[in-house]
Amino acid sequence: MTKDEHKEGIGGMANPRRYGIERVAYLLMRLSGLGLLAYFVAHIYETSNILRGQVGWDELLEMTSTTEGHIILSIVIGMCVFHTVNGIRVMLGHGGVGVGKPARPDYPYEPASQNYRHKIGIYSAIVLAAFAMMYGLAVMFGE
Amino acid sequence: MAQVSSIAEEQASTPLSSSKSITLRISRYNPKHDDSSVFMEFTVPYQKWTTVLEAILDVKKHFDHSVAVRYSCRQATCGSCGMMINGKPKLACFTKISELNSDVITVEPMSNFPIIRDLAVKFERMFETHHKIKPYLIRDDTELESDAKEFLQSPKEVEQYIQFANCIKCGLCNSACPTMATDSSFVGPQALAQAYRYVADSRDKGKDSRLKMIDEPHGIWRCHFAGSCSQVCPKGVDPAMGIQLLRGYLLGFRS
Amino acid sequence: MKIHYGTAIAAVALVAVHVLMRLTQGFAESLEYESVLANYKFVPYAIMLELILVLLSIHGFNGLRVILLELKQGRIYEKAVSYGCLAAMIGLIAYGSRTIIVVNMGLV
Numbered sequence: 001m002t003k004d005e006h007k008e009g010i011g012g013m014a015n016p017r018r019y020g021i022e023r024v025a026y027l028l029m030r031l032s033g034l035g036l037l038a039y040f041v042a043h044i045y046e047t048s049n050i051l052r053g054q055v056g057w058d059e060l061l062e063m064t065s066t067t068e069g070h071i072i073l074s075i076v077i078g079m080c081v082f083h084t085v086n087g088i089r090v091m092l093g094h095g096g097v098g099v100g101k102p103a104r105p106d107y108p109y110e111p112a113s114q115n116y117r118h119k120i121g122i123y124s125a126i127v128l129a130a131f132a133m134m135y136g137l138a139v140m141f142g143e
Numbered sequence: 144m145a146q147v148s149s150i151a152e153e154q155a156s157t158p159l160s161s162s163k164s165i166t167l168r169i170s171r172y173n174p175k176h177d178d179s180s181v182f183m184e185f186t187v188p189y190q191k192w193t194t195v196l197e198a199i200l201d202v203k204k205h206f207d208h209s210v211a212v213r214y215s216c217r218q219a220t221c222g223s224c225g226m227m228i229n230g231k232p233k234l235a236c237f238t239k240i241s242e243l244n245s246d247v248i249t250v251e252p253m254s255n256f257p258i259i260r261d262l263a264v265k266f267e268r269m270f271e272t273h274h275k276i277k278p279y280l281i282r283d284d285t286e287l288e289s290d291a292k293e294f295l296q297s298p299k300e301v302e303q304y305i306q307f308a309n310c311i312k313c314g315l316c317n318s319a320c321p322t323m324a325t326d327s328s329f330v331g332p333q334a335l336a337q338a339y340r341y342v343a344d345s346r347d348k349g350k351d352s353r354l355k356m357i358d359e360p361h362g363i364w365r366c367h368f369a370g371s372c373s374q375v376c377p378k379g380v381d382p383a384m385g386i387q388l389l390r391g392y393l394l395g396f397r398s
Numbered sequence: 399m400k401i402h403y404g405t406a407i408a409a410v411a412l413v414a415v416h417v418l419m420r421l422t423q424g425f426a427e428s429l430e431y432e433s434v435l436a437n438y439k440f441v442p443y444a445i446m447l448e449l450i451l452v453l454l455s456i457h458g459f460n461g462l463r464v465i466l467l468e469l470k471q472g473r474i475y476e477k478a479v480s481y482g483c484l485a486a487m488i489g490l491i492a493y494g495s496r497t498i499i500v501v502n503m504g505l506v
Contacts, residue, residue, distance in 0.1 A: 096391035105379025
């Protein structure tokens with residue numbers, strides 16, 4: 001990518017403000033994916049502490065069972081739920097499910113693929129992620 | 144720094160009667176000798192029906208004839224006047240100033256296309272990718288043979304692709320696409336939607352060769368169904384739908 | 399991308415079981431040393447953990463590869479990203495598998 005190509009670059013790709021909720025979902029999908037990968041690597045590392053025996057494991061639990069640890073885990077839960085629900089929506093869309101049927105377009109040319117089914121899917125993913133985060137916080141702080 | 148002009152100051156040779164006016168900010172850039180773009184501001188009167196293209200042409204007529212802009216039909220048919228209008232790709236001839244609900248209108252060259260000068264961009268790569276997907280009917284026989292008949296289609300068969308045949312190659316979809324914003328090798332929504340247009344045509348026999356062409360690292364799999372292409376299409380082509388239906392063939396959902 | 403879809407669907411089902419195991423046992427109790435050890439030693443559960451490890455490693459690093467390939471292009475860069483992600487994926491699977499196998503065999 002060169003300056004001559006006049007590409008929008010990462011700023012344009014990651015700008016969620018111009019093209020509706022679908023573009024917000026696109027950005028959140030990427031961010032949650034990267035966040036989950038980071039957590040996954042960290043999780044593999046933290047669980048390997050069990051090889052250090054009970055002392056090592058208890059040290060790890062002590063380190064992660066903090067307010068900050070619980071908040072991070074609740075964010076991970078939210079990312080996981082959003083990535084899953086929105087991922088199912090995207091996968092169905094990629095297979096041509098729920099994207100509408102080709103037809104003669106009429107003015108004002110509302111795109112059939114950007115329909116209410118997919119919008120409901122995106123809002124559901126956000127709402128479910130929020131609920132899962134709250135449930136996670138209730139479980140972690142309730143004990 | 145932006146340069147400011149207005150019709151009152153310039154004492155326009157052609158009198159324009161309008162009670163309303165907007166500030167039109169035009170991006171000026173010549174890659175041959177400029178390091179970066181600058182905005183020039185013009186105060187332009189407008190009527191309810193005035194389009195952004197007409198406002199730009201007013202500027203060319205009354206203030207600065209050197210503003211570079213490409214246009215032709217003025218009725219959203221030729222696909223020449225695509226540009227960023229207040230940050231979103233639109234056809235200047237198809238966008239009324241009164242519909243923008245803004246006193247300041249900023250016009251810039253379309254993103255993701257190399258700039259020729261000011262508002263005019265190069266379409267070479269888009270035409271290359273369009274050409275790459277073989278945008279014509281592929282079959283062994285031809286209607287031109289003396290004893291051959293027309294390739295008849297039912298209305299239902301026509302409906303499968305007619306929407307995608309409305310593409311005017313204006314490039315707005317490629318400009319809005321998030322993958323195109325960073326991926327210089329991506330085929331792009333315009334070409335992919337056209338690939339579907341021919342694959343879905345009952346007269347065409349080139350499905351396998353087209354699918355093979357787009358099933359590559361920077362092909363159809365780089366589309367993530369963000370749908371921005373469909374939201375900006377001025378002709379209702381809905382490239383996002385075409386791409387997902389096309390992908391259905393590769394995933395085995397369609398045959 | 400087909401592998402991306404496949405690993406995603408399979409991982410969703412298995413991760414759901416993995417999370418439900420935490421919740422049904424009680425979150426804090428399920429994380430106690432003896433409980434975790436028992437989980438690892440239960441062969442079907444250990445196999446499930448191994449499957450999750452493999453599926454999510456493939457899905458995660460392939461996703462990262464896709465994002466990186468879209469950010470920048472070039473033959474050398476693209477090869478470096480692909481092989482780098484493959485190496486990271488194999489490394490993570492090996493590291494995670496070591497934990498599962500060692501604990502499952504009672505070598506802790």
